[in-house]
Amino acid sequence: MIPRIAFTPGEPAGIGPELAVRLANSRAADRRRAAQIVALSDPDLLADTADRMNLPLNLIPFDPHAPAADTPDGSLFVQPFRLAETAVPGRLNVANAPFVIDTLQSAARGCLQRRFDALVTGPVHKGIINEAGVPFSGHTELFAEAAGAERVVMMLAADELRVALATTHLPLKDVSAAITGERLQQVILILHQSLRDQFRIGAPRIGVCGLNPHAGEGGHLGREEIDVIEPTLDRLRAQGLHLLGPLPADTLFTPPQLARCDAVLAMYHDQGLPVLKFKGFGHAVNITLGLPFIRTSVDHGTALNIAGRNEADCGSLRAALAQAVQLAELRAL
CATH class of the missing domain: 3.40.718.10 (Isopropylmalate Dehydrogenase)
Structure with a gap:
C-alpha cells in the first residue's frame, strides 16, 4: 500500500510554502516510507517559492483516478487552487483567506470520501481569516464540523x-x-x-x-x-x-x-x-483524535518574521508526515 496523503501548506504569506519545498526535497532521506504527497495549493506559489529558495521542485498534476504512486525526490503532486492575489512573504492579505479555507475544506472532503488516506496540515493564521469575515477558531474545529464529530481531542x-x-x-x-x-x-x-x-x-x-x-x-x-x-x-x-x-x-x-x-x-x-515542546520542539506532531480520518499537523505557527528568508525548518512537518503515513499503514492492516 502507498498511502495517499493530502497536504495543505496553510497561510501563503507564512513559512508553509517554504516547508512544502523543503519537504519535497527531503524525500530521498524519507524513502523508507513511501507516500503520495498531494499538495492542495497554488502551483505558481510553490514554483515561485522554490525559485526563490534555489531548490528544485517538480509539480505533478494529481489524478485521483490513477493508482497511488510514491512521490519522487524534489517533487510534489499538486491539486491546484488559485490565490486571489500574489502572496508576499511575511505580509498577511485578507484577500487570500478564502484560498486557505478552500484548501482545508477540500482536503477534509477528500478524506471523508476516501480519496485521501490521511491529512497533514501546515500552519494557518487564525487572525487574518477572521479579519476576512470568515469565523474560524482553528483547523480542529473546522474538521470536526466537516465530519460531524461531536467532540475531538488535541494530542x-x-x-x-x-x-x-x-x-x-x-x-x-x-x-x-x-x-x-x-x-x-x-x-x-x-x-x-x-x-x-x-x-x-x-x-x-x-x-x-x-x-x-x-x-x-x-x-x-x-x-x-x-x-x-x-x-x-x-x-x-x-x-x-x-x-x-x-x-x-x-x-x-x-x-x-x-x-x-x-x-x-x-x-x-x-x-x-x-x-511536550521542551522534549520535542522541532519534531513534535499535533494529532487530532476523534475524527473519522487521520489528521496530523506541525507543532508551530506561521513564523511570519522569517517567511521568505529561507530559514524555515521542516523537521516538524516531516515528523507529521511520517506519523500520518504510519497511522494510514496501521489502519490498512
Whole structure:
C-alpha cells in the first residue's frame, strides 16, 4: 500500500510554502516510507517559492483516478487552487483567506470520501481569516464540523511522549468550569479508543493530571479533583480502562511515572504542552483524535518574521508526515 496523503501548506504569506519545498526535497532521506504527497495549493506559489529558495521542485498534476504512486525526490503532486492575489512573504492579505479555507475544506472532503488516506496540515493564521469575515477558531474545529464529530481531542506527540488535552484554547479563568464529568469522560474515551484503534496499543495506560497544584492537596487547594475528576476516573475504571491519577502534573511528568503511561491527559493547554515542546520542539506532531480520518499537523505557527528568508525548518512537518503515513499503514492492516 502507498498511502495517499493530502497536504495543505496553510497561510501563503507564512513559512508553509517554504516547508512544502523543503519537504519535497527531503524525500530521498524519507524513502523508507513511501507516500503520495498531494499538495492542495497554488502551483505558481510553490514554483515561485522554490525559485526563490534555489531548490528544485517538480509539480505533478494529481489524478485521483490513477493508482497511488510514491512521490519522487524534489517533487510534489499538486491539486491546484488559485490565490486571489500574489502572496508576499511575511505580509498577511485578507484577500487570500478564502484560498486557505478552500484548501482545508477540500482536503477534509477528500478524506471523508476516501480519496485521501490521511491529512497533514501546515500552519494557518487564525487572525487574518477572521479579519476576512470568515469565523474560524482553528483547523480542529473546522474538521470536526466537516465530519460531524461531536467532540475531538488535541494530542501532541514527540518520540514516546504523547500528551492530550482536556481543554484547549481557553483563558485560564474559564478552565475550571469547563472540566465537567461529561467532558472528561468523552475526552478519555476518545483518547482510549484512538490509542487502541489507531496506534494499536492493546490495553492503553493513560495518566491523568489533576487541575490544581498538588492535585488539590486533599481539597485544600481546590476541589475539582474530589468533586469531578476522581469520580469520573472511577466510573471509567469500572468499565475496564487503565487510568493513573489524578496526579499533580509535576509528578506525572517525571520519567518513572511516564514509564507507566502510553499517554498523558493534561487538563489545560499550558499544563501539558510546555513539557511536550521542551522534549520535542522541532519534531513534535499535533494529532487530532476523534475524527473519522487521520489528521496530523506541525507543532508551530506561521513564523511570519522569517517567511521568505529561507530559514524555515521542516523537521516538524516531516515528523507529521511520517506519523500520518504510519497511522494510514496501521489502519490498512
